[in-house]
Amino acid sequence: MSCFRLENVSYRYSRSPVLTGIDLALEPGEILGLFGHNGAGKTTSIKLILGLMTPQQGTVSVLGGTAGAPEVSQHIGYLPENVMFYPQLTGSEILNHFARLKGASLEQVPRLMEQVGLADALHSRVKTYSKGMRQRLGLAQALLGKPKLLMLDEPTVGLDPVATADLYRLLRTLRDAGTGIVLCSHVLPGVEPYIDRAAILTGGTLKAAGNLTALRRQANMPVVLSVIPADGNHQLEAAVMGSGLNASVTQKRNGSLRIEVAPLQKMAMVRRLLATGEVRDLDISEPTLEDIYVHFIGSGGLAHRGGVQ
Ligand SMILES: Nc1ncnc2c1ncn2[C@@H]1O[C@H](COP(=O)(O)OP(=O)(O)OP(=O)(O)O)[C@@H](O)[C@H]1O
Numbered sequence: 001m002s003c004f005r006l007e008n009v010s011y012r013y014s015r016s017p018v019l020t021g022i023d024l025a026l027e028p029g030e031i032l033g034l035f036g037h038n039g040a041g042k043t044t045s046i047k048l049i050l051g052l053m054t055p056q057q058g059t060v061s062v063l064g065g066t067a068g069a070p071e072v073s074q075h076i077g078y079l080p081e082n083v084m085f086y087p088q089l090t091g092s093e094i095l096n097h098f099a100r101l102k103g104a105s106l107e108q109v110p111r112l113m114e115q116v117g118l119a120d121a122l123h124s125r126v127k128t129y130s131k132g133m134r135q136r137l138g139l140a141q142a143l144l145g146k147p148k149l150l151m152l153d154e155p156t157v158g159l160d161p162v163a164t165a166d167l168y169r170l171l172r173t174l175r176d177a178g179t180g181i182v183l184c185s186h187v188l189p190g191v192e193p194y195i196d197r198a199a200i201l202t203g204g205t206l207k208a209a210g211n212l213t214a215l216r217r218q219a220n221m222p223v224v225l226s227v228i229p230a231d232g233n234h235q236l237e238a239a240v241m242g243s244g245l246n247a248s249v250t251q252k253r254n255g256s257l258r259i260e261v262a263p264l265q266k267m268a269m270v271r272r273l274l275a276t277g278e279v280r281d282l283d284i285s286e287p288t289l290e291d292i293y294v295h296f297i298g299s300g301g302l303a304h305r306g307g308v309q
Contacts, residue, residue, distance in 0.1 A: 001028075001063065001064040002025045002026060002027055002028075002061070002063075002064075002180075003025075003026040003027065003028055003030075003062070003063060003148065003149040003180030004025065004026050004049045004060065004061065004062045004063070004067075004149060004180075005024075005025040005059075005060070005061045005062075006022050006023060006024045006025070006045070006048070006049070006058065006059075006060055007023055007058050007059045007060075007061075008021050008022070008023060008057065008058040008059075009021070009022040009023075009048065009055045009057065009058035009059070009060060010022070010055060010056055010057040010058055011041075011044055011048060011053065011055045011056060012056060013044075017204050018041045018044050018204055019041045019044060019045065019048075019055075019204050019205075020204045020205050021057075021058070021205065022045065022058070022205070022206050023206065024045075024199055024206060024209060026149070026180045026181075026182060027180060028148065028178050028179070028180050029175055029176070029177075029178045029179070029180065030175065030180055030181070030196045030197065031171060031172070031175050031181045031183060031194060031195045031196050031197075032180075032181070032182050032183065032195065032196065032197050032198070032199060033183050033185065033191055033195040033197070033198040033199070033289075034046075034182055034183065034184045034185075034198075034199050034201065035184075035185060035186065035188065035198060035199065035200050035201065035293055036186065036200065036201035036202055036297075037186060037202065037297060038186060040186075040201040040202055040203075040204075041201050041204055042153070042184040042185075042186075042201060043081060043153055043184070045184075045201070046078070046151050046153055046182070046184060048060050048067065049062055049067055049076075049149075049151065049182075050067065050068065050073070050076065050078060050151070051066070051067035051068015051069065051072070051073065052068065054067075062076070062149065063075055063076075063148055063149060074102060074103060074145060075145070075147055075148040075149060076147055076148075076149045076150075076151065077141075077142035077143055077144065077145070077147030077149070077150040077151070078142055078150075078151050078152075078153075079138045079139055079141070079142040079150075079151070079152045079153060079155055080138070080153055081153040081154045081157070081184075083134060083135060083137075083138035083141075085126045085134065085137060085138075086126065087125065087126050087127035088125055088126075088127065089125065089126060090122070090123050090124060090125055090126070091113060091118055091121050091122055091123075091124065091126060091129070091137050091140075092109055092110070092113065092122045092123055094126060094137065094141070095109040095112065095113065095137075095140055095141060095144065096109055098141045098144055099144050099145070102144050102145050103145070104144040104145035104146075105145075108144070108146075110122060112140040112143050112144065113140055115140070115143070115170065116136040116137070116139050116140045116143075116170070117136060117163070117166060118133060118136055118137060118140065121133060130158075131158035132158045132159045132160060132163050134158070135155070135157065135158045135159055136159075136163070136167075138155075139152070139155060139167065139170075143174075147179060148178070148179060148180065149179070149180050149181075149182075150171075150174065150179050150180070150181045150182070151181075151182045151184070152171075152181070152182065152183050152184065153184045154184060154185055154186075154187070155167060155183065155185075156185065156187055157187075161190075164190060165190075168190075168191070168193075168194040171183070171194060172194060175196075183195060188289055188290045188293055189290065191289065192212065192288065192289040196211060197209065197210055197211050198210070198211075198212070198215060198289060198292075198293075200215075200292075200293060200296045200297065202296065202297050202298075207296040207297070208292075208296050212289065212292075215289075215292050216263065216286060216287055216292065217263075219287060219291075219292050219295045219296065220262070220263065221263070221287040221291060221292065221295055222247075222260035222261055222262060222263070222287075223260070223261055223262075223263050223266045223284060223285065223286055223287075224258060224259070224260055224284075224285040225257075225258075225259040225260075225261060225266075225269065225270070225273070225282060225283070225284055225285075226256055226257070226258055226259075226282070226283040226285070227256060227257040227259060227273060227279055227281070227282050227283075228255075228256045228279075228280045228281040228282070229255065229256070229257065229278050229279070229280060230277070230278045230279060230280040231278065231280075234278065235276040235278055236249075236257055236273060236276055236278050236279070237249055237251070237257065239272050239273060239275070239276050240257075240259055240269070240272075240273075243268075243269060243272050245261060245262070245265045245268055245269055245272075246261065246262040246265055247259055247260060247261040247262070247265065247269055248260050259273075263286075266284070270282070270284075
């Protein structure tokens with residue numbers, strides 16, 4: 001049973017469509033990164049899965065049932081983008097309150113606070129919490145009731161790098177225990193090792209979805225070889241230019257060469273370079289998730305990154 005399945009989903013708030021023909025699914029034990037510029041439709045997608053809104057076209061099924069149905073919603077954890085709590089209450093009081101609303105056991109509250117690194121702040125009022133602590137309290141709230149589907153909207157906002165890495169590690173533990181997780185973000189640095197698949201939204205459509213290998217194949221972006229010549233650079237440039245391969249070469253100030261080559265010709269190029277006997281060292285850089293994101297979003301998407309539509 002999929003955690004959720006969107007089939008040919010379109011949604012519009014008023015006139016202009018926000019999502020058009022979206023097909024996307026999440027399986028248990030999987031972390032999906034949902035990426036897109038400001039206003040791309042990430043939160044709208046989450047709201048459709050939560051059943052807060054109904055699409056004008058297409059179907060949304062969640063945990064084998066209907067989005068928004070009480071028997072489905074009790075198995076969903078959700079961390080909204082701008083999490084707010086009543087400042088006079090303590091962390092423990094807040095989680096107890098949400099646990100009652102969700103019909104979850106109150107006994108898990110101290111353990112959850114410990115899991116998100118807030119054990120010492122259990123009985124402190126939220127007004128004394130830092131931004132990162134409030135964000136972690138939001139995560140603990142989302143984890144109440146051991147959700148089968150966890151949806152996190154910009155979960156790393158306000159977290160320092162150590163807390164961000166802690167969060168990703170915690171998500172991996174939950175994933176390994178079978179939880180399906182959606183991580184919505186426009187912050188890509190650092191997230192790559194922690195997600196199983198990425199979905200890239202722009203202009204209301206899903207531009208690409210898959211694991212990094214599949215996305216790299218789809219993007220067909222060049223691989224970059226950084227070569228340090230052994231002794232001067234006599235034949236290397238000529239070897240690249242005369243290779244007949246789809247490649248370009250530039251010499252950097254420090255004398256090293258930057259060679260861009262089509263992904264399927266990477267090994268052929270490496271063999272040619274090594275055959276010159278002039279390679280002292282060689283580094284291979286595949287496109288990162290950020291490179292792939294920029295590739296699919298394109299300049300039109302980048303123009304929207306400030307939220308301009
Ligand atoms: N309640 C609403 N009424 C009308 N338009 C809305 C509403 N909520 C969102 N929109 C519009 O829908 C589009 C998608 O918004 P959404 O919040 O889903 O984007 P997002 O990808 O989550 O953006 P961000 O990264 O900035 O949070 C935007 O153009 C936004 O202005």
